[in-house]
Amino acid sequence: MATTHLYSLGCVSVYELKGLVLVYMVWFIDIHNWAISVRRDDTTKRKQRQRVWRVMGLLDTDAWLMLYEGVAASWPTLEEREVVENVGKAGVAVALFVCTALLCAVAAMVVKKQMQKNVNWGRVQATIKEFRDGCATPLQRLQKLAADMHTEMIAGLAKDGGSKLKMLLSFVEKLPSGNESGLFYGLDLGGTNFRVLRVQLGGKDKRIVKQEHEVVSIPPRLMIGSNEDLFDYIAQVLAKFVAKEGNDCKLAPGHKRELGFTFSFPVSQQSIDSGTLVKWTKGFAIAETVGKDVVKELQAAMVRQKVDMRVAALVNDTTGTLAGGRYRNDDVMMGLILGTGSNACYVEQTSAIPKWPSGLPKPEITVINMEWGNFWSSHLPKTKVDDDLDADSVNPGDQAFEKLFSGMYLGDIVRRVILKLAQDACLFGGSIPKNLTSPFVLRTPDVSGMHADESADLKEVAKVIKAAFGVRSLPVETRKVIIEICDIAAQRGARLVAAGIVGILRKIGREGKDVRTVVGMDGGLYEHYPKFRGCLHEALGELLGKEGSANVVIELSKDGSGLGAALLAASHSVNLQKA
Numbered sequence: 074m075a076t077t078h079l080y081s082l083g084c085v086s087v088y089e090l091k092g093l094v095l096v097y098m099v100w101f102i103d104i105h106n107w108a109i110s111v112r113r114d115d116t117t118k119r120k121q122r123q124r125v126w127r128v129m130g131l132l133d134t135d136a137w138l139m140l141y142e143g144v145a146a147s148w149p150t151l152e153e154r155e156v157v158e159n160v161g162k163a164g165v166a167v168a169l170f171v172c173t174a175l176l177c178a179v180a181a182m183v184v185k186k187q188m189q190k191n192v193n194w195g196r197v198q199a200t201i202k203e204f205r206d207g208c209a210t211p212l213q214r215l216q217k218l219a220a221d222m223h224t225e226m227i228a229g230l231a232k233d234g235g236s237k238l239k240m241l242l243s244f245v246e247k248l249p250s251g252n253e254s255g256l257f258y259g260l261d262l263g264g265t266n267f268r269v270l271r272v273q274l275g276g277k278d279k280r281i282v283k284q285e286h287e288v289v290s291i292p293p294r295l296m297i298g299s300n301e302d303l304f305d306y307i308a309q310v311l312a313k314f315v316a317k318e319g320n321d322c323k324l325a326p327g328h329k330r331e332l333g334f335t336f337s338f339p340v341s342q343q344s345i346d347s348g349t350l351v352k353w354t355k356g357f358a359i360a361e362t363v364g365k366d367v368v369k370e371l372q373a374a375m376v377r378q379k380v381d382m383r384v385a386a387l388v389n390d391t392t393g394t395l396a397g398g399r400y401r402n403d404d405v406m407m408g409l410i411l412g413t414g415s416n417a418c419y420v421e422q423t424s425a426i427p428k429w430p431s432g433l434p435k436p437e438i439t440v441i442n443m444e445w446g447n448f449w450s451s452h453l454p455k456t457k458v459d460d461d462l463d464a465d466s467v468n469p470g471d472q473a474f475e476k477l478f479s480g481m482y483l484g485d486i487v488r489r490v491i492l493k494l495a496q497d498a499c500l501f502g503g504s505i506p507k508n509l510t511s512p513f514v515l516r517t518p519d520v521s522g523m524h525a526d527e528s529a530d531l532k533e534v535a536k537v538i539k540a541a542f543g544v545r546s547l548p549v550e551t552r553k554v555i556i557e558i559c560d561i562a563a564q565r566g567a568r569l570v571a572a573g574i575v576g577i578l579r580k581i582g583r584e585g586k587d588v589r590t591v592v593g594m595d596g597g598l599y600e601h602y603p604k605f606r607g608c609l610h611e612a613l614g615e616l617l618g619k620e621g622s623a624n625v626v627i628e629l630s631k632d633g634s635g636l637g638a639a640l641l642a643a644s645h646s647v648n649l650q651k652a
């Protein structure tokens with residue numbers, strides 16, 4: 074009982090400690106008033122007090138009475154009262170305040186010590202070592218992974234199903250060059266929000282003359298409603314957006330408005346402007362859309378909503394990112410997404426694509442959507458924690474590469490290791506904190522927040538762990554352990570991404586070459602996690618050498634896929650071909 078009380082005291086934060094001290098002070102003043110009233114023989118006050126106790130739900134009012142009577146008995150006499158009231162009151166209050174604070178602090182220290190004593194530090198170190206060894210990515214392993222990425226890319230290009238890398242054809246024939254001109258629209262649908270944008274291109278000299286966009290959320294009922302309702306809603310938003318076209322937007326006479334449609338769901342494409350939905354993801358579930366050409370569906374809705382526009386290009390977000398980067402910079406050869414999920418695409422010579430459909434005209438280059446989240450190699454550094462995460466996921470066996478580092482999973486990898494330490498090594502003094510067993514309660518932004526904590530007592534770690542798992546007191550030693558887990562998981566992830574990039578560079582013959590290659594990057598993981606970014610750049614340096622890595626530049630283009638789609642609409646424009 075005493076230990077439980079002490080434990081509960083030990084688990085209080087500074088704020089709760091202050092609250093506790095306040096309660097003790099109020100209580101002290103109450104007892105003091107009581108004692109004075111007893112000395113004055115004020116029975117009404119006694120009755121009042123008993124009523125208050127009852128209202129407060131203190132059933133055993135007799136016990137309280139005994140306690141108060143005891144205090145009253147030892148209280149100063151009536152003669153001494155004046156002194157007590159005038160001088161003693163303040164003095165005693167201060168003394169009690171200090172004593173209570175000291176008591177709480179000592180109790181907290183005792184419990185922290187107790188928690189630390191219960192921790193099996195030998196076991197903690199062994200488990201961390203096991204995780205670190207399992208996640209190890211020495212240079213040799215990274216080189217093997219880069220080689221495997223290269224091999225799998227070739228296998229995936231040879232025939233459909235040739236590799237776990239799908240290596241999907243995007244049917245992009247012409248990347249934006251910067252010479253495009255005219256008015257184009259973009260639509261980016263890939264989650265609960267979608268964005269519409271309009272861009273006025275002024276050709277080689279003027280480039281982007283004007284760009285406007287709007288972000289609109291999709292009502293949840295439409296995500297699981299009917300096909301027609303969803304596409305009608307999108308077309309309505311588009312209609313309203315088109316209606317706001319200013320006088321400075323110029324559509325050449327006889328030209329129809331054209332749109333690039335970024336649709337970030339699995340699609341099987343047959344041409345640049347068509348593709349059937351394989352399945353919905355990310356909370357969308359409209360069975361009747363599956364197997365249908367999403368471009369036709371959008372086009373039909375636009376007719377219903379009287380939007381006079383042609384869908385010129387259907388692209389996924391990775392391809393959109395590459396195209397957006399390419400418009401600004403001819404050296405962009407890859408698009409990379411490091412966000413909730415992860416994917417890569419790159420510019421490939423069609424002569425290197427044996428599975429190119431026969432009878433279809435062959436442009437010189439195209440973009441391959443690798444769907445690299447599904448990459449698999451026997452050299453991937455996987456641990457028991459990763460196997461468990463995969464087994465518990467909605468798609469066991471799929472997306473093996475992505476599950477080792479993308480924003481959706483990184484937080485949960487760290488949570489699982491902490492849980493293992495709590496269970497096997499009593500990291501939290503023997504108890505398993507509430508929520509620690511709940512999947513995805515620790516998010517990747519939490520991991521990056523903790524990882525960035527450079528304060529001496531790692532305050533941010535304590536804050537995050539309290540918010541995520543309800544642990545209110547965390548010794549500094551434990552905070553250090555948690556930082557170490559974040560570091561191991563993030564380093565592994567970032568280094569794997571670097572190996573993947575090198576595999577692609579090898580495939581396009583630009584590894585270690587004296588030629589600049591730019592990677593167009595989009596995604597919150599890269600954008601908001603500086604240590605992850607740092608490890609990625611460092612690993613590229615190790616793999617490519619100082620000079621080689623200086624030629625590989627990663628350029629962040631936030632939400633660039635919508636603009637990229639509009640630019641692809643421009644480079645595949647029927648209007649421009651006519652012109």
Ligand code: ADP
Pocket residue numbers: 264411412413414479480481517518519521522595596597598599601602
């Ligand atoms: P999406 O990938 O869904 O299109 P974003 O590119 O904006 O969206 O990336 C969002 C993802 O980025 C989140 O799911 C999260 O995992 C990750 N992320 C967001 N903020 C941070 C952060 N501060 N640190 C690390 N990762 C973050």
Ligand code: MG
Pocket residue numbers: 263390412595596
């Ligand atoms: Mg995105």
